[in-house]
Amino acid sequence: MFGYILRRLLSAVPIAFGVSVVCFLLVYLAPGDPVQTLLPPDADAETVAQVKRMYGLDQPLPVQYLTWLGRVMVGDFGRSIATGRPVADEIFRSLGNTVLLAGLSVLVAFSIAFVLGTIAGRHAGGWLDRVVTGVAVVGVSVPNYWLGIVLVIIFSVEMMALPASGMGDGRFDPTSWEHVQYLILPVITLSMIPVGIIARTTRSAVSEVMNQEFVTTLRANGLPEWRVLRHALKNALPPVLAVMGLQFGTLMGGSILVETVFSWPGSGFLLSKAILTRDIPVLQGTILVLALIFVFTNLTVDLFQSSVDPRIRRA
Amino acid sequence: MTMSVPLVEVEDLSVNFVTRESDVRAVNGVNFTMMPGEVMCMLGESGSGKSVTMRALMRLLPPKRSVIRGRIRIAGQDVQAMGDAALRRMRGGTVSMIFQEPMTAFDPVVRVGDQIAEVVAQHRGVSRREGRRRALDLFELVRIPSPERRLDAYPHELSGGLRQRAMIALALSCEPKLLLADEPTTALDATVQIQVLILLRKLQQELGMSVIFVTHDLGVAAEIADRVAIMYAGRVVETGSVRDVLKAPLHPYTSGLLASTVHDQPRDRELETIPGAPPDMRNLPPGCSFAPRCPQAAGDCQLAVPPPVSPSPGRVARCLRVAGAQPLMEFA
Numbered sequence: 001m002f003g004y005i006l007r008r009l010l011s012a013v014p015i016a017f018g019v020s021v022v023c024f025l026l027v028y029l030a031p032g033d034p035v036q037t038l039l040p041p042d043a044d045a046e047t048v049a050q051v052k053r054m055y056g057l058d059q060p061l062p063v064q065y066l067t068w069l070g071r072v073m074v075g076d077f078g079r080s081i082a083t084g085r086p087v088a089d090e091i092f093r094s095l096g097n098t099v100l101l102a103g104l105s106v107l108v109a110f111s112i113a114f115v116l117g118t119i120a121g122r123h124a125g126g127w128l129d130r131v132v133t134g135v136a137v138v139g140v141s142v143p144n145y146w147l148g149i150v151l152v153i154i155f156s157v158e159m160m161a162l163p164a165s166g167m168g169d170g171r172f173d174p175t176s177w178e179h180v181q182y183l184i185l186p187v188i189t190l191s192m193i194p195v196g197i198i199a200r201t202t203r204s205a206v207s208e209v210m211n212q213e214f215v216t217t218l219r220a221n222g223l224p225e226w227r228v229l230r231h232a233l234k235n236a237l238p239p240v241l242a243v244m245g246l247q248f249g250t251l252m253g254g255s256i257l258v259e260t261v262f263s264w265p266g267s268g269f270l271l272s273k274a275i276l277t278r279d280i281p282v283l284q285g286t287i288l289v290l291a292l293i294f295v296f297t298n299l300t301v302d303l304f305q306s307s308v309d310p311r312i313r314r315a
Numbered sequence: 316m317t318m319s320v321p322l323v324e325v326e327d328l329s330v331n332f333v334t335r336e337s338d339v340r341a342v343n344g345v346n347f348t349m350m351p352g353e354v355m356c357m358l359g360e361s362g363s364g365k366s367v368t369m370r371a372l373m374r375l376l377p378p379k380r381s382v383i384r385g386r387i388r389i390a391g392q393d394v395q396a397m398g399d400a401a402l403r404r405m406r407g408g409t410v411s412m413i414f415q416e417p418m419t420a421f422d423p424v425v426r427v428g429d430q431i432a433e434v435v436a437q438h439r440g441v442s443r444r445e446g447r448r449r450a451l452d453l454f455e456l457v458r459i460p461s462p463e464r465r466l467d468a469y470p471h472e473l474s475g476g477l478r479q480r481a482m483i484a485l486a487l488s489c490e491p492k493l494l495l496a497d498e499p500t501t502a503l504d505a506t507v508q509i510q511v512l513i514l515l516r517k518l519q520q521e522l523g524m525s526v527i528f529v530t531h532d533l534g535v536a537a538e539i540a541d542r543v544a545i546m547y548a549g550r551v552v553e554t555g556s557v558r559d560v561l562k563a564p565l566h567p568y569t570s571g572l573l574a575s576t577v578h579d580q581p582r583d584r585e586l587e588t589i590p591g592a593p594p595d596m597r598n599l600p601p602g603c604s605f606a607p608r609c610p611q612a613a614g615d616c617q618l619a620v621p622p623p624v625s626p627s628p629g630r631v632a633r634c635l636r637v638a639g640a641q642p643l644m645e646f647a
């Protein structure tokens with residue numbers, strides 16, 4: 001098991017390396033010379049050269065990369081061009097908000113989808129199964145930014161029941177309605193796709209387990225149906241939790257549109273602002289951090305999955 | 316067999332599997348009675364309805380897809396009429412079952428000791444702790460070495476033989492009156508097979524329970540059973556004491572089985588050497604279903620299903636050629 005963990009951790013290293021290279025090269029992929037974003041357009045050649053030297057841009061690319069990497073390793077992502085504040089501060093402030101939104105959405109999605117999927121899997125082939133499958137297909141197919149806009153129109157514009165954007169003033173207090181109300185629409189919007197995906201996974205896992213021979217043994221030993229179901233769910237849970245973890249990873253990096261629709265001050269919103277203002281340092285740092293979080297979540301899910309299955313655990 | 320109240324009475328049991336495309340008549344009027352403490356072997360080719368009969372006894376067939384007719388009484392209770400609670404008490408309480416494949420018969424993610432403890436706790440209304448103590452006793456009973464440690468094992472950590480022993484322990488956990496063993500040794504290595512058989516036989520004698528033992532192996536039947544029931548195409552075509560049936564079979568199908576298992580052949584030989592194939596269970600012929608393969612078949616065999624006849628006490632066969640036969644009134 002320890003060897004397995006080590007192997008998995010090592011396999012993440014080249015991925016992380018690739019991600020960092022791409023983020024670094026982003027500066028060069030973006031249209032225009034990076035120096036020009038720092039200087040007024042009419043700066044003379046002397047100033048340009050001086051700035052280049054100052055930022056190390058006259059060095060060969062690999063050297064620049066290593067210098068950049070060295071700074072990133074200690075949490076120095078440079079300063080935002082738009083606000084002048086350290087990029088690290090911007091990222092970590094917004095990251096907390098995104099974790100809150102994505103985490104809550106995925107938990108809500110899991111609670112709903114696990115129940116729906118279990119019902120469907122227990123009655124695979126029946127009408128309940130068809131209803132749940134229909135709900136799941138709709139959940140996966142509806143573009144979530146569109147749903148977000150529709151919800152805003154209904155609940156904020158028409159009914160004026162819930163706020164349409166932001167997350168309220170001051171520090172977020174999860175016990176106060178003043179703050180919690182801001183979460184409701186974004187969470188509904190963001191949980192729609194995970195509900196569909198987790199429900200489908202649960203359904204197929206449960207229906208597969210219910211067809212296994214040991215379920216007959218449990219019944220043949222006079223266990224009541226709810227105990228049989230408990231055994232079945234214990235068998236079905238690991239793949240469902242894994243999919244839930246992967247969905248969390250996806251929401252962390254993939255909520256850009258939804259955060260923008262709701263002006264939710266998270267990393268996705270930060271990213272979309274950075275794109276609009278060509279704030280390269282912010283763009284670079286945010287993408288790097290989000291990508292690493294995605295890699296790390298997948299790794300955790302993978303390790304979790306192999307640790308809960310006794311057949312792998314002791315191997 | 317001095318006790319006169321039968322433990323199991325099966326009358327005219329039939330099972331159909333109904334789907335949109337077809338109607339499989341897996342069991343077509345099975346009759347048998349078992350006394351307490353009796354061991355009966357069920358023999359027959361693959362697909363003859365042995366497992367389906369066993370599952371019907373415990374009402375384990377999928378309720379939506381199967382139609383069960385006839386009457387099953389176990390320990391005086393009508394199985395078909397049982398409510399959920401009575402059914403749960405019967406399953407694992409009065410009657411329990413050992414399956415062919417012990418690997419897939421256990422929940423793979425729960426320790427075997429806990430699986431036994433759960434069943435004991437359910438039936439006896441005791442704590443899990445108490446149930447585990449009982450599981451330990453059972454592991455000693457079925458002679459699992461280092462039982463304490465084995466209780467904590469997951470199914471995949473046990474060898475095939477130990478898993479089947481654990482399965483037997485689970486089946487015996489609530490002292491059933493009837494044990495249904497559906498080819499319990501087929502999945503095991505030859506030497507392990509014999510050990511498990513000896514164990515089962517010993518336990519049967521110690522605990523005095525009735526056993527229905529499904530097997531393909533005449534040698535096994537001769538060794539452990541009091542009685543045999545030979546199944547063909549969903550019917551019991553012959554029953555009687557092991558000695559009588561093996562010595563002087565009445566039904567041509569039984570004779571065929573015996574002829575195909577000549578004495579010095581390996582004992583685990585399968586019973587599939589009679590020429591021809593078993594009938595299509597979706598489309599049974601109107602007369603004797605063995606007729607297409609029967610050396611003694613004639614025109615009258617194709618008219619109607621031969622009624623059960625009893626040429627001597629304790630023996631029944633369904634064949635028109637049985638000499639000196641008295642039609643059995645109660646089956647007619």
Ligand SMILES: Nc1ncnc2c1ncn2[C@@H]1O[C@H](COP(=O)(O)OP(=O)(O)OP(=O)(O)O)[C@@H](O)[C@H]1O
Pocket residue numbers: 332339341359360361362363364365366367368377380596
């Ligand atoms: N759940 C089911 N649905 C439909 N048909 C079934 C089902 N279970 C069994 N059958 C059919 O019923 C018939 C009898 O099957 P059964 O399993 O009782 O045979 P068997 O005598 O136990 O054979 P084997 O020696 O191979 O175990 C077969 O034709 C089988 O295809």
Ligand code: SF4
Pocket residue numbers: 566567568603604605606607609610611612613616621633634635636
């Ligand atoms: S009834 Fe006829 S076909 Fe059937 S077993 Fe007897 S002789 Fe053969």
Ligand SMILES: [Mg+2]
Pocket residue numbers: 365366367497
């Ligand atoms: Mg079978």
